[in-house]
Amino acid sequence: MTTPTLPLNSGTTIPQLGLGTWPLDDQEVERTIIEAAAIGYRHIDTAVKYGNEVGVGLGVKHSGVDRDELFVTTKLDGTYQGDDRALDGLDASLARLGLDYVDLLLIHWPLPARDEYVSTWETFIRLREAGKARAIGVSNFKPAHIDRLIAETGVVPAVNQIQLSPAIQRREQRAYDSEHGIVTESWSPLGAGGDLLRSPVLTEIAEKHDKTPGQVVLRWHIQNGLVVIPKSSNAQRLAENFDVFGFELDAADLAGIDTLDEGPDAGVDSDRSGH
Template identity: 50%
Template sequence: MSIPSISLNNGVTMPQLGFGVFQVPDDETTAAVAEALRAGYRSIDTAAVYGNEAGVGRALPDSGIGRDELFITSKVWNSDQGYDSTLRAFDESLSKLRLEQLDMYLIHWPAPAQDLYLDTWRALERLVSEGRVRAIGVSNFEPAHLERLIAASDVLPAVNQVELHPALQNRAVAAANAAHGIATEAWSPLAQGAVLRDPAVLAIAHSYGVSPAQIVLRWHLQQGRIVIPKSVTASRIAENIDVFGFELSNDELAAVDALDRDGRTGPHPDEFNG
């Protein structure tokens, strides 16, 4: 199974469909990542605050997959923001992941009350200049956070990873990303299951003989987003990657577009400082 890639604004290519491990306990992460790699995923998304970087790191060498075939993302947590503390946090993440280089490193949240994300970004710029990470980006950045960061920086974020699914389409953020050539990556792409019971999604799924989750993931992919569904169930891990044998029509895409309803499942970035 061949997963399409996205060419990021610095020339690095990233699989458009990856595997997320948010809320997966460390002792379950190794098996889940191993299952995902067997199913064909090559992009794994973790974060320091998930507490499971070590679990990811245990799975990678046992997979038998060459390092150059894998794309590993992690994120610096709010309590580690700031120039020096970000560099220390990166070293710790790299050690837990058992890697010499990370493919992507993100600022997990802007945490505006701390007002440290510009200093944190300078640390990420240093890491990419030293070749310790191939691409750097942000997560949960609103347009105002993006504009401020871009105005003060030398390196453009490659990715902005935000909550995005049919019930929260984050259109202003997606437009700001597109205006700057920043790839939009969707976390919680299935709204933790909340959108899978929508009649429109169920009807389209029935017509193709696939699951509602497969319809929603296909909707994301056809709109050019990077998407990182999460599961610890082998059958769902396999199902979520099996989305390349059909294509939604413009009318079907529009039917899913119409489900936007500000259905946020996580905190608002303007208010969350963790």
């Protein structure tokens, strides 16, 4: 099975389904990536903050998949904001990963109180121009933050990675991203704590399609044009999460899932989250 891709404004493409790697350690993540690659995953998401870039790099190296067939994302956190700190930050990430470039580089959080995300974005633009990142984007940014990036640099992020699930649907943010040609990517796509997956609405839809509630949720992300990066280190769950392309949710299914949204104030304060 080949994962569907979405076009990025950088001229590259991104696989719609990927593997999240937080909070796996180096040993766990290397094994998980090798297993995931054998299933068909071609998109790996990590970050400096996760502390597992070495393991991700080893997993990529030992996966048996050519580098140019894999899409690797990393993120630079607040340590690397401002004063061209991202230059050394990405070089260090590439050394840990054992790679010459990443396919996507994200600013992990805007940290607006520090007011350094615009200068950091300017450094990211230079890193893209140098070929060390094929696309650049942001994580946990709100429309006002992105408006500033665009106004002051003229460069629109390729991706905005945000907490997003049927319980936290962020319709306004998704509409904003779409209007600006930004791909929205979902972290914590299955919800936190497992409560979402016990929803009677999802259970009924899952039974209808002979799928699990988790597969229904991942299919919801795919059909909404989102990139989704579920995380698991369990081989069976990895296979289940990837098996979401052989069925389709109908209008009634989607309407039912719409009722699960807890509203615009749901979710964590991502500036202070572990993600």
